[in-house]
Amino acid sequence: MTDASYNSHIQPINLFEYEQLAKEHLSQMSFDYYSSGAGDEVTLQDNRAAFGRIKLRPRMLVDVSDRNLTTEILGQPLQLPLLIAPMAFQCLAHPEGEIATAQAAALAGVGMVLSTLSTKSIEQVAVVREKLPNALQWFQLYIHKDRGLTRSLVERAYTAGYKALCLTVDAPVLGQRERDQRNEFTLPPGLHPANLINISELDIPHEKGESGLFTYFAQQLNSAVTWRDLEWLQSLSPLPLVLKGILRGDDAVRAVEYGAKAIVVSNHGGRQLDSAIASLDALPEIVAAVDGTAEVLLDGGIRRGTDILKALALGAKAVLIGRPVLWGLAVAGQPGVSHLISLLQNELNVAMALSGYAQLQDIDPSLVNSLHL
Numbered sequence: 001m002t003d004a005s006y007n008s009h010i011q012p013i014n015l016f017e018y019e020q021l022a023k024e025h026l027s028q029m030s031f032d033y034y035s036s037g038a039g040d041e042v043t044l045q046d047n048r049a050a051f052g053r054i055k056l057r058p059r060m061l062v063d064v065s066d067r068n069l070t071t072e073i074l075g076q077p078l079q080l081p082l083l084i085a086p087m088a089f090q091c092l093a094h095p096e097g098e099i100a101t102a103q104a105a106a107l108a109g110v111g112m113v114l115s116t117l118s119t120k121s122i123e124q125v126a127v128v129r130e131k132l133p134n135a136l137q138w139f140q141l142y143i144h145k146d147r148g149l150t151r152s153l154v155e156r157a158y159t160a161g162y163k164a165l166c167l168t169v170d171a172p173v174l175g176q177r178e179r180d181q182r183n184e185f186t187l188p189p190g191l192h193p194a195n196l197i198n199i200s201e202l203d204i205p206h207e208k209g210e211s212g213l214f215t216y217f218a219q220q221l222n223s224a225v226t227w228r229d230l231e232w233l234q235s236l237s238p239l240p241l242v243l244k245g246i247l248r249g250d251d252a253v254r255a256v257e258y259g260a261k262a263i264v265v266s267n268h269g270g271r272q273l274d275s276a277i278a279s280l281d282a283l284p285e286i287v288a289a290v291d292g293t294a295e296v297l298l299d300g301g302i303r304r305g306t307d308i309l310k311a312l313a314l315g316a317k318a319v320l321i322g323r324p325v326l327w328g329l330a331v332a333g334q335p336g337v338s339h340l341i342s343l344l345q346n347e348l349n350v351a352m353a354l355s356g357y358a359q360l361q362d363i364d365p366s367l368v369n370s371l372h373l
Contacts, residue, residue: 044270059356079109170245287315305347
């Protein structure tokens with residue numbers, strides 16, 4: 001399906017249908033890379049199952065005629081409580097890759113977090129803000145062994161106008177992703193990590209019997225990073241620090257102590273430590289631990305507007321979505337991602353009305369069954 005042929009007669013009506021269609025547009029290696037989790041994929045599946053364990057307790061006879069889905073994250077306005085999670089190698093899904101995703105996010109008034117391992121550069125994606133200056137863009141960082149390279153990435157993001165630095169903390173090494181290992185995952189000819197394009201040794205290698213990304217992480221990323229390194233990282237720019245990958249209350253408290261302004265409760269989409277707790281199950285403990293001293297976001301398993309509603313009820317300020325964006329991108333580029341975001345927006349809008357809530361700030365834990373608090 002070309003972007004031009006994408007019309008109302010063939011549009012999917014939910015995110016699951018996008019995933020099924022995406023299989024027709026992606027190579028087996030690319031689909032497996034995007035969709036797979038670590039090990040037996042227990043955590044990958046549990047991220048979805050966790051939302052099924054939470055039940056809603058709607059209020060009745062509430063005036064919901066004027067609903068408002070807007071919010072702010074780190075002082076930046078969003079049209080709905082949604083950001084696009086950092087995801088590498090989006091040009092595997094569509095030639096415009098991260099640029100198309102950034103355009104869709106900006107048009108919808110949601111945030112986008114650009115991956116260090118993007119296939120469009122920091123500067124190329126920032127250009128989207130020339131036409132849509134209010135677009136909220138953050139930069140996701142992996143700390144490399146080369147401190148100079150890490151410094152350069154942070155400085156480039158700040159210069160290009162990104163509004164926060166999102167440090168992924170759950171990947172000192174890459175998780176054992178067996179589908180990628182079996183496929184000997186690498187990037188096809190002509191595709192490279194755009195932010196590292198001038199450094200040949202930082203390309204994704206082809207490894208016989210192994211994922212090239214696994215080898216890249218082992219060779220290039222710094223597995224010795226500790227809490228003490230956060231001070232150095234924050235000295236590189238005035239960007240607020242967001243820590244992505246927190247699953248425990250004590251780590252959340254420590255994150256705030258070391259300067260984090262926001263926390264993303266995340267298990268990396270089930271792609272790192274298999275059998276790690278589902279993100280949604282970890283959320284209440286972390287919200288209680290930080291007690292309003294940092295904004296708390298959640299990613300992992302969001303597929304419906306009711307999923308967003310449940311996360312908000314359990315204390316998240318906003319959520320991030322990952323894989324579904326890739327499915328929309330693969331099916332129809334920017335229009336596909338835009339339509340996918342609109343589906344979530346409409347579902348959240350309806351779910352709020354049916355639950356008896358007109359404003360996001362009114363959503364509270366009483367909306368969900370107390371067994372999960």
